[in-house]
Amino acid sequence: MTGLLVPGLVRFVWTAIRLAAAFAAVSLFLFLAIRALPGDPVALRLKNPSPAQVAAERERLGLDRSAAVQYVRYLGHFVSGDWGESVRTGAPVVRDVRQFLPATLELALTALVLGVTGGVVLGLLAEAARAAWLKRTVFALGMVGLTVPIFWIGFLFLLAGSLWLGWFPPGGRAGPGIEAPAGTGFLVPDLLLAGRWGDAGNALRHLLLPSFCLSLLPAAQVCTTLRARLQDPRVGALLTALRARGLSPAAIWLRHVLKLSAGPVVTVAGTNFGILLGGAVLTETVFSWPGMGRYLVGAVLERDIYVVQNALLLVIMMVLTIVYTSDQLAGWLRQPAGSAGRERDRGGAG
């Protein structure tokens, strides 16, 4: 047990150090980039200020202090959630993030679930099936998923699902007049918890098309990774041994093969979550989804500095946290499987 805990603890500490270093680097980059911008940030906050007002505001914001002190104050404000006000929306950045971030997370998480499930099912199907046409079909689907620009396939989905079939709405997060109830910020679960089944169904129809579009890349990557793993000769030998022991195909695939594949699949899923958040920016634009991506792009283009230096830092740190954590989780998943396998092998030999 200690043999497993100590490496796990070391990995956890190492991940925390890497995250802290990345946080320092990204925040410093944003701080310096915003300082390099032409113009006075005070002028952005105040309309036609007098010199006295400018001086008072500079003192209040700490802009009259040294760069090092300003950087430390920036980190302090970030950690305490004092993120200032957005020039564009006029609302506190924290409130905007609370509104837009759950929308993006709802989209990305749904896409991740769809992508991983679809990728695992297709990967297992292609390997378990003997028909060559099925293998070729899965390969072709994987190729499309890996290469197709999601902002283009999104438009094709809109054409097919909304214009031709009329099954899905053309965009947005919910139909007109549907107010989000207080809760997690995830619209579909919140509406379900509030017992508004009709509204939940409406929100789900809005969610399905963009999340399916976003799920294509993770599905293709999971499917490709899984197939590569299953084509490993050692896995082939294991399957032969399990068949020789008289296990049913269902038991072999569901109990052993899925467990073997969990590590790589978790790594791909974790890495993909970052890519999904990036892809969500594109999908949000195609489907008029009111999420964090559109909010950030607008903020960057319009130099909304309080949004940029806080919300962009938050999203990048979220991405890095997920990527590093999934790396750690994948390592943890690999270890017990190998140990258990070795123990079984020893038991079997004895």
Next chain:
Amino acid sequence: MKNKFDILVLIVLLLAAAGWVYTPHDPMEQAFLDDRLSGPGAENWLGVDGLGRDFASRVWRGAANTVGMAAAATVLCLLVALALLALEQGGPGWVRPGVRGLVAAWIGIPVLFVGLLLLVFLHPSVPTLVLAASLGSAPLAFRQCRALWLEQRHRLYVTASITLGASRGHLLRRTLWPNLRIDFRALAKLVFALCVLELSGLAFLGLIGDPDFPELGSLLRQNQTYLFRQASLVVWPGLVLFVILLLIQLSNIRNSGTRIG
């Protein structure tokens, strides 16, 4: 060239690049104002866009611009990756973990966010997008270059060449390069495909500056409002993009020896 997909990729890229020297009509001139949003025909192969411009000419010039920008981004990306590799392999001992740590954090950030980070202090423009795509793909290129280098540098033929007194230039040019060439070309194609995808994605978001610039992603953005009225204005730019990306992917798969199915 034994790989037929390599030949196809070359043909498609040359065809796309020809959009700089020839298009059926001027892609910027509003010469067909009376035929706005008309479908494909003999005069306008892919129809006319909402501002009365020949759409085939805009897609062709857009493909040329996308391919050109991606080529520039690929060269820049590989140069950055090689510079990082030189620093990591030849620099002082304390630099090596620093470079590796930097790349480990950098690779986790999606290219789109790298683009947004750059756009915090740079103006939206073609060079900014090229820089964003190249810097966004650089960590991946660095890791691949590093793997190639580590695989080759301790091979017997390299040791033999060093023992025979080969100079550093000779070693790189005559000994290592012929063995690295194929893998490096595959890496360049992969980076090129990534740059095409990322550049058009960033352009689609409107980060290219000029809203009227003919680039495949930018064309999609310009015409998305006509999706339900004249779908071909959205279908064609994306289809060209998809064909370029698919051919490069298939060419790389064929080169790596993976069998389809």
